[in-house]
Amino acid sequence: MDSSKAEITLDFPPFLRVYKDGRVERLLGTDIVPPSINPETGTGVSSKDVIIVPETGVSARIYLPKITDPLQKLPLLVYFHGGGFCIETSSSPTYHNYLNSLVAEANVVAVSVDYRRAPEHPVPTAYEDSWAALQWVASHSNEDGPEAWLRNHANFDRVFLAGDSAGANIAHNMALRATEVGLCGGVKLLGIVLVHPYFWGDDRIDSEAKEPKGLAEKLWLYVCPSAADINDPRINPVAVGAPKLSGLGCRRVLVCVAEKDGLRDRGWLYHDAVAQSGWDGVVEIMEAQGENHVFHLFNPTCENAVNLMKRFASFINHA
Known part of the structure; x- marks a missing residue:
């Protein structure tokens, strides 16, 4: 050998x-699981996989809650999974189970994007794939587009982006790009939810000052070899020269952090920077005491995870 x-x-x-x-x-x-109706939980949520860009294989898993009024249009959530830009998929058990529960709780139509991952497809591929998926979703806004679940059941006046960790990073960058470029059909974003967002920077803030060069920095420079340094504005939204946070293309932002997460202070910094940017919107923050990074995915029935899901659903339904 x-x-x-x-x-x-x-x-x-x-x-x-x-x-x-x-x-x-x-x-x-x-691991992967197929789309399905979810009889085990009794939620009545259905899901299916769709190819968005045949040339690259970019796809998504679409979730539809139990429909009681076929004429009612439901909020639309576009979700980006986490995993450091290099692991997980939209069809992993972790994300499939989470989206099933979230869709049932919030009564929304959800599109969970399956972007290509590093290192085979280095960043910015994940951003380009996510943008293509978001534009594909928006193309259904005038009851056009190939997907009946979106044409018939999604309210394109109530569109949200969300993600956890690297997925939250993607959601932030997509919200900025939606302002810079615009979405198909003139679709506007109502809000974004960033759960334990993967942001970093060369300067050490708060508790980070005690830490040596760590995984967050090394991983970014590996998955994004074209980045000059860790102050690339895609990973450090408050870096000098980064797009102005006042240009976020939505009206509301919810940032969720966890007390023991090494990314906690970056989430707080982002919240404060948005609040002070002159952005014409409302930014909220929720901190889970005693919890670590993406705890809600691995322990979804604990009290803090249940509270996080309820806050997430409330943000969507009361924005």
């Missing part, structure tokens, strides 16, 4: 390992 095939050249636990022969081993987020 060629010893080089087993030689690890890069190691990013708990995400992935890269071997000398170029092989990538993902350590998490490799």
